[in-house]
Amino acid sequence: MPDLIYLNTIVLTSAFVVAFFLGFGMQRTQFCSMGAISDVLLMQSWSRARQWCVALAIAVLGTSMMHASAWIDVHQTIYTSAKLLWLSHLFGGVLFGIGMSIASGCGAKNLVRLGGGSLKSLIVLLVAGVFAQMTLRGIFAVIRVGSVDQVYLQLPVHQDLASLLHLIIPMDPLTLGVLVSSLFALGLLFFAFKNTEFRQHGQWWISVLVGVSILTFWWISGHLGYVAENPNTLEPLFVATNSGKMESASLTAPMAYWLDYLTLFSDTSKTISFAMIIAVGITLGSCASAILRREWRLQGFSSAQDTMHHIIGGALMGIGGVTALGCTFGQGLSGMSTLALSSFITVAGFVIGVSLGLRYLERSAN
Numbered sequence: 584m585p586d587l588i589y590l591n592t593i594v595l596t597s598a599f600v601v602a603f604f605l606g607f608g609m610q611r612t613q614f615c616s617m618g619a620i621s622d623v624l625l626m627q628s629w630s631r632a633r634q635w636c637v638a639l640a641i642a643v644l645g646t647s648m649m650h651a652s653a654w655i656d657v658h659q660t661i662y663t664s665a666k667l668l669w670l671s672h673l674f675g676g677v678l679f680g681i682g683m684s685i686a687s688g689c690g691a692k693n694l695v696r697l698g699g700g701s702l703k704s705l706i707v708l709l710v711a712g713v714f715a716q717m718t719l720r721g722i723f724a725v726i727r728v729g730s731v732d733q734v735y736l737q738l739p740v741h742q743d744l745a746s747l748l749h750l751i752i753p754m755d756p757l758t759l760g761v762l763v764s765s766l767f768a769l770g771l772l773f774f775a776f777k778n779t780e781f782r783q784h785g786q787w788w789i790s791v792l793v794g795v796s797i798l799t800f801w802w803i804s805g806h807l808g809y810v811a812e813n814p815n816t817l818e819p820l821f822v823a824t825n826s827g828k829m830e831s832a833s834l835t836a837p838m839a840y841w842l843d844y845l846t847l848f849s850d851t852s853k854t855i856s857f858a859m860i861i862a863v864g865i866t867l868g869s870c871a872s873a874i875l876r877r878e879w880r881l882q883g884f885s886s887a888q889d890t891m892h893h894i895i896g897g898a899l900m901g902i903g904g905v906t907a908l909g910c911t912f913g914q915g916l917s918g919m920s921t922l923a924l925s926s927f928i929t930v931a932g933f934v935i936g937v938s939l940g941l942r943y944l945e946r947s948a949n
Contacts, residue, residue, distance in 0.1 A: 587810070587822065594808040594823050595860045598800065602832075602864025605796045606695060609865070610872035612789040614638075615692045616911035617683045620937040633775035634790045635915075640771035641794025642920035646801060647745075647764030651757045655805035659821070659829045661908055662918040662925055663741045668908075669928055670734040671727070675907025676914070676929040678899045679835075680936015682711075685944060686896025689911040690834035690904065694862055698869025701882045706890075707897040712838030714901030719839055727906055744922040764922065797831050797916050804857055805829035823857045830857050831920070833913030835904025837862040888947070896940075907932065 608614075612634075619631035650657045657663055683689040686707045688696065693704040693711075717723045740746040744767075745760030752759060775790075776782050808822035809829070824830045825840060837858040844853045873879040884890040904910045907929045909918050915933065918926030 587814070587820075590808065590810070591823050594803055594857060595855065597803045597807065598857055599860045599864040601796050601799045601803070602861040603868035603871070605792060605832075606698060606865035606868025606870075607872045608789050608792045608868075609691070609695045610699060610869040610878075611876070612786050614786075614789045614793060615688055616915055616933070617680075617689050617692065617937060620680075620934055621684065621941060624938055624941060629778070630781060630785055633778060633781045633785060634787060636771040636775045637787050637790035638793035638797070639916060639919055640768040640775075641791060642797040642916055643764050643771075643922060644768040645794070645798040646920040647761050647922075649798070649802065649806075651761050655801050655829060657743060657829075657921045658741050658746075659805065660918075660921060660923075661826050661828055662914070662921050662923040663743045663746075664925075665738045665741055667736040667738055667742050667924055668732055668734070669736060669925070671731040672907050672914070672925045672928040673932045674731050675903045675905070676932020677936040677939070678903030678932075679907060679910060680903070680933040680938075681940040681943070682896040682899030682901075682903055682936070683911070683933075684896070684937045684940025685892045686900060687893065690838070690900065691832075691865065691910070691912050694834065694865045695869040696882075698866045698871075699873040699882075700879050703882060703884055703889075703893055707893050707900075708838050709842075710894050710897030711835060711901040711904070712842045714898045715835050715905050716839035716842060716901075718902050718905035719836065723902055731906065742924045744924075747924075767922065793916070797920055800831040800861065800917070801829065801920070804831065808857070823855075823860075825856045825858055831917035832861050833858055833909050833917055834862055834865075835900060835910045835913065838901070839905075892944075892947075903936070 613631060614634055615631065616635060619635045622628040622631050646657060649655045690711065693707050696704040697708060718727060740750065745756060745763050748763060749756045749759055781787065804821055804824060810820040810822060813820040821827060821829050825836065840856060840859050844855065847853050870879065907914055908925065909929065911933060914926045914929040919930065
């Protein structure tokens with residue numbers, strides 16, 4: 584047990600440091616998944632979408648390389664299961680997309696804004712946490728399990744593209760995975776950097792930071808924090824994870840975990856987890872950046888309608904993020920880095936949801 588306690592401390596400290604610098608960098612840029620989608624839909628501007636593509640390219644290629652090197656195992660994640668809950672991913676993605684569009688950003692963006700003093704983001708995150716909790720283990724969990732989770736495809740292998748292509752291409756699966764990931768990443772990088780303005784003024788350094796952060800989280804959780812044989816259970820263990828599997832950044836369920844931890848603090852079984860510490864690190868990193876730039880200030884709601892939109896948006900993000908098994912960081916970057924089918928479906932849901940949310944905001948403003 585002393586060794587596990589020490590390892591738990593190392594894992595959480597390492598995750599916090601990486602998340603702190605991630606939050607610090609995000610506060611200084613306009614990196615935002617929802618913003619990337621809305622810019623394309625409203626202004627036909629692809630600058631932030633190119634940022635996202637570069638971050639994803641780094642995450643995809645790096646994850647594949649680490650898997651091929653046996654540093655991590657992408658099949659030890661919640662994203663690559665052979666059970667494809669396609670309706671849950673699509674429906675949850677749409678709900679999350681609507682929610683983040685009317686709540687002024689996804690979970691990551693609201694954590695960054697909270698670090699800058701936004702009371703609006705605090706309300707969004709609290710509401711998202713309550714509804715995420717209800718969808719994890721409460722009334723919406725019963726509805727979710729009895730409805731959309733009943734519609735799925737049982738695949739013969741893991742749902743990542745490399746495993747699926749291996750069914751029809753007679754090639755070593757590790758080599759095939761690196762090949763597929765390389766082609767996918769190169770396509771994203773070509774799309775991003777073919778634009779001269781983006782190459783010169785795209786602030787793509789934040790893309791590198793985000794992509795490397797996703798990889799580092801995978802390494803911390805799946806390699807540094809991996810114990811082949813738990814001395815208590817004699818089973819494999821991923822230290823400090825809520826899912827019991829390897830994790831990277833995902834920022835919806837941690838809001839529920841924090842509410843659970845803080846309201847049941849006297850219950851010694853409640854502990855701080857990998858995902859929870861990442862959320863704190865991003866917030867404090869953003870706060871440090873805002874203070875250094877003299878941009879920290881309290882910000883509230885502008886009207887009752889603004890308040891209503893953010894509360895509804897937070898609720899939809901809480902429900903949608905849990906139903907889809909991830910947010911724009913969870914499925915959009917961490918999940919996509921494994922090239923899991925569920926992540927492609929969820930991202931499509933995000934785009935549909937943001938489109939619907941923006942239409943609603945446009946009509947409500949008239």
